[in-house]
Amino acid sequence: MKDQWYHTAILYSLDLETYMDGNGDGIGDFGGLTSKLDHLSGLGINCIWLRPFFPSPLVDDGYDVKDYFTIDPRFGNPGDFVDFIIKSGALGIRVIIDLVINHTSNQHEWFLKSRSDKNSRYRDYYIWKEEITDEDQEENMLEEGGIWNWDDEAGAYYMHHFLKEQPDLNIGNPDVRREIKKIMGFWLQLGVSGFRIDAAHIIVHESKDELYDFLGDIREFVNRRNHEAVLLAEANVEPEDLNKFFGEQSQSRMHMLFNFYTNKNMFLALAREDAGPLRESLGKTQKINGQWVNFLRTHDELNLEMLSDDERQEVFRAFAPDEDMKIFGHGIRRRLPPMLDCNRQKMELIYTMMFSLPGLPLINYGEEIAMGDDLSLKGRESVRTVMQWDDQENAGFSSAPESEFAHALIDSGKYDYRKVNVSMQQKDPGSFMNWMERLISTRKHSPQLGFGECFLLENNQGSVHSFCNLWGSEAIVVLINLKGEDCRVKIDQGKHKFGSLSELFSNTDYQSVEDIKNDIELTAFGYRWFKSDIKK
Numbered sequence: 001m002k003d004q005w006y007h008t009a010i011l012y013s014l015d016l017e018t019y020m021d022g023n024g025d026g027i028g029d030f031g032g033l034t035s036k037l038d039h040l041s042g043l044g045i046n047c048i049w050l051r052p053f054f055p056s057p058l059v060d061d062g063y064d065v066k067d068y069f070t071i072d073p074r075f076g077n078p079g080d081f082v083d084f085i086i087k088s089g090a091l092g093i094r095v096i097i098d099l100v101i102n103h104t105s106n107q108h109e110w111f112l113k114s115r116s117d118k119n120s121r122y123r124d125y126y127i128w129k130e131e132i133t134d135e136d137q138e139e140n141m142l143e144e145g146g147i148w149n150w151d152d153e154a155g156a157y158y159m160h161h162f163l164k165e166q167p168d169l170n171i172g173n174p175d176v177r178r179e180i181k182k183i184m185g186f187w188l189q190l191g192v193s194g195f196r197i198d199a200a201h202i203i204v205h206e207s208k209d210e211l212y213d214f215l216g217d218i219r220e221f222v223n224r225r226n227h228e229a230v231l232l233a234e235a236n237v238e239p240e241d242l243n244k245f246f247g248e249q250s251q252s253r254m255h256m257l258f259n260f261y262t263n264k265n266m267f268l269a270l271a272r273e274d275a276g277p278l279r280e281s282l283g284k285t286q287k288i289n290g291q292w293v294n295f296l297r298t299h300d301e302l303n304l305e306m307l308s309d310d311e312r313q314e315v316f317r318a319f320a321p322d323e324d325m326k327i328f329g330h331g332i333r334r335r336l337p338p339m340l341d342c343n344r345q346k347m348e349l350i351y352t353m354m355f356s357l358p359g360l361p362l363i364n365y366g367e368e369i370a371m372g373d374d375l376s377l378k379g380r381e382s383v384r385t386v387m388q389w390d391d392q393e394n395a396g397f398s399s400a401p402e403s404e405f406a407h408a409l410i411d412s413g414k415y416d417y418r419k420v421n422v423s424m425q426q427k428d429p430g431s432f433m434n435w436m437e438r439l440i441s442t443r444k445h446s447p448q449l450g451f452g453e454c455f456l457l458e459n460n461q462g463s464v465h466s467f468c469n470l471w472g473s474e475a476i477v478v479l480i481n482l483k484g485e486d487c488r489v490k491i492d493q494g495k496h497k498f499g500s501l502s503e504l505f506s507n508t509d510y511q512s513v514e515d516i517k518n519d520i521e522l523t524a525f526g527y528r529w530f531k532s533d534i535k536k
């Protein structure tokens with residue numbers, strides 16, 4: 001179990017549309033992505049999470065799927081997909097794809113048949129009601145109003161937790177489950193290493209045991225077809241409910257979950273310059289049965305829903321003071337560098353923090369070069385601008401005129417592609433990208449961080465987060481100073497008996513420390529990783 005590849009993977013998420021346009025039509029595609037695999041391999045990425053590339057009316061950025069068995073022609077054809085899989089594999093990069101099974105597009109043939117004929121076998125693929133009460137109308141996830149929408153053709157209401165163009169599938173129907181397995185089997189056969197289950201917390205919304213069992217059922221299916229394949233779920237729920245997604249007793253459902261809980265606490269801790277929220281979060285998330293995927297920002301908003309109102313306001317004050325930086329009342333629609341005023345020390349600190357947590361790290365495209373955002377764009381488009389490859393016309397993304405781009409290009413201000421791009425950072429040894437490459441490489445050479453068990457270490461500074469990851473007879477000790485002031489910290493080694501410390505990674509050249517009992521120096525927003533033996 002413990003030798004699974006996903007314990008030491010470095011994940012990278014991207015959307016084809018914004019990554020690299022290979023055929024000059026202004027839309028990123030498989031040909032373009034394949035031509036950039038060397039960049040990812042050079043960074044040290046060994047798993048790509050690819051966002052939806054299926055035919056779609058695109059009312060929700062491709063998360064409204066019209067056909068699960070092929071590729072949107074804008075991105076290429078199935079041959080281009082296979083070519084991409086083969087070349088990724090040759091570079092040691094696995095691929096996980098999005099599986100959107102909470103809902104389909106209302107243009108999917110199942111829905112068209114479901115609404116047009118009450119007696120069709122597809123009727124029960126969706127959830128219909130002829131009458132609804134006010135109580136039925138729970139709040140929708142993405143738009144104003146409730147989750148039931150009247151359909152004239154069907155003469156009934158259908159359920160949709162997201163947009164009305166995204167009717168919810170009836171996962172309780174065994175025929176729907178069979179269809180889902182067929183979709184998974186198809187893509188596994190084409191070489192993917194797993195799936196990211198979109199909106200898993202909504203699929204099991206009714207909290208019915210049979211729906212949780214469905215998660216176990218698809219895991220069993222996926223691993224029967226490919227014993228190395230993984231399921232990664234999006235489940236933004238309270239920590240006490242998370243084990244239901246992993247499997248209560250043993251890990252029998254999802255292999256991995258996004259660590260939403262720690263994500264918001266990292267930002268709260270940084271806003272307060274206080275390690276308290278991180279200590280609490282480590283306490284609550286370390287007793288979980290499965291593997292975490294840690295992240296800072298994704299292609300969505302930074303979701304702060306589960307913080308209290310006061311805590312959320314603290315984070316807003318620090319990182320999104322203006323109204324147009326916020327979204328949906330609980331989120332931030334900015335990329336990380338503008339949130340941190342492009343403060344290199346703080347950026348290094350928070351990435352080092354994220355990379356040292358139990359679980360595996362995920363970076364979103366463009367994070368490696370500290371790309372910015374464009375708040376003049378609508379909604380979440382602000383963080384979905386095209387990848388900045390070089391300082392040539394169109395940032396090297398496409399040969400099409402910019403007016404034909406599917407997504408905007410940042411061509412003014414501090415984050416202009418002529419100032420922030422891959423090519424420039426490749427040549428500069430002090431660039432953020434080169435720093436990120438070193439972080440990834442150190443992390444990959446420190447299996448204790450992926451496999452180890454994590455323990456909090458008490459210390460005498462409120463702003464310092466200290467913990468260790470233990471694996472066999474070795475440990476990595478992590479110290480993070482969240483305050484903009486230098487300090488000296490005294491670590492309580494607790495029940496552990498550390499041997500001599502050797503410095504693995506740090507923000508500056510510190511005086512060496514041999515014994516954990518000594519005072520340890522940390523600069524403002526400083527960080528240090530030490531390796532140590534553990535004495536019996």
Ligand code: MG
Nearest residue numbers: 021023027029
């Ligand atoms: Mg194209």
